[in-house]
Amino acid sequence: xxxxxxxxxxxxxxxxxxxxxxxxxxxxxxxxxxxxxxxxxxxxxxxxxxxxxxxxxxxxxxxxxxxxxxxxxxxxxxxxxxxxxxxxxxxxxxxxxxxxxxxxxxxxxxxxxxxxxxxxxxxxxxxxxxxxxxxxxxxxxxxxxxxxxxxxxxxxxxxxxxxxxxxxxxxxxxxxxxxxxxxxxxxxxxxxxx
Numbered sequence: 001x002x003x004x005x006x007x008x009x010x011x012x013x014x015x016x017x018x019x020x021x022x023x024x025x026x027x028x029x030x031x032x033x034x035x036x037x038x039x040x041x042x043x044x045x046x047x048x049x050x051x052x053x054x055x056x057x058x059x060x061x062x063x064x065x066x067x068x069x070x071x072x073x074x075x076x077x078x079x080x081x082x083x084x085x086x087x088x089x090x091x092x093x094x095x096x097x098x099x100x101x102x103x104x105x106x107x108x109x110x111x112x113x114x115x116x117x118x119x120x121x122x123x124x125x126x127x128x129x130x131x132x133x134x135x136x137x138x139x140x141x142x143x144x145x146x147x148x149x150x151x152x153x154x155x156x157x158x159x160x161x162x163x164x165x166x167x168x169x170x171x172x173x174x175x176x177x178x179x180x181x182x183x184x185x186x187x188x189x190x191x192x193x194x
Contacts, residue, residue, distance in 0.1 A: 009070040011038070013045035021048040021186075025083040027075075027103060027126075029055055033091030034063035035172045036120050040087050043179050047186075054078055056100050064091045075102050080109035085186065090121025090141065098129035108132065111165065118182050120169040124148060127166070137163040139170050 024044045028037060044051045055061055058074030080086070086107065088094065097103040107130045110117050119127065124140040125147060127133045134152030138161055145155035159174040160167065160181055167185070169178035 011067070011069050012071075013042055013051070015045060015050075016048060018048045020050055022050070022084040023082055024049045024051050024085045024087065025054050025078065025080070025106075026051060026087045026089065027054045027097065027106060028061065028089055029093040029096040029100075030062050030068075031064045031092035031096070032061070032068075032089050033093075033121060033172070034065055034067045036089035036091060036123075036175070037061075037063060038067075039172070039175045040089065040118070040120075040179055043183070044087075047183055049084070049186075052078065052083070054106075056096070056103060075100075075106060078106070080106055080113065080115070083110075083115070085116045085118065085182070086110045087118040087182075088120075088123035088126050090119075090123045092122070094122045094125040097126050104130040114165050116165045116167060116182065116185055118167045118169075118178065120175065120178065121171055124168055128153075132166075136166060137161055138166065138168045140168060141170060 053072040054075055055072040056075050058072050060070050061068040061072050107126055111132050121141045124138050128147050128151045133148050136153045137156055138148050138153050139156050139158055148155045160169050160178045167182050
């Protein structure tokens with residue numbers, strides 16, 4: 001059977017055809033942990049959201065094990081006001097993002113607007129670098145816990161921790177629970193304060 005889809009990148013999600021619910025930004029860089037990128041990426045598209053994969057310079061994205069997508073949106077070509085939610089996957093990508101002033105400004109803009117931000121594994125390192133961890137309850141990969149604590153946050157060893165507009169998770173196995181919470185929030189079904 002011949003593939004008749006108009007794409008040359010077989011990992012790019014094909015929209016469901018349902019009416020769009022809005023745009024979501026996934027901010028990442030090379031050496032992202034693939035499962036932490038692709039799981040939310042496909043889940044958001046499946047739920048009817050347009051997802052922009054945003055990287056510091058645009059172009060191809062290569063994950064930690066060589067999987068990625070061929071095209072991303074350059075950070076300079078984006079505006080946080082265009083998005084409903086920001087998601088930051090882990091791996092080594094957050095180490096790159098935490099050194100990028102434009103990436104930190106992008107994250108700060110979401111936080112200032114009170115928009116939801118999802119982060120997993122090493123993703124909360126970006127919150128630390130952006131000065132957003134102080135006074136917040138967060139989870140992450142256990143090795144990031146001391147960084148959160150040193151930045152004035154409280155590290156919680158639970159699968160998903162929600163503190164205001166931040167939804168954090170520890171590892172790939174936590175993604176179903178985290179994405180369930182995020183999707184409920186986006187759908188406005190989550191009860192206030194839960």
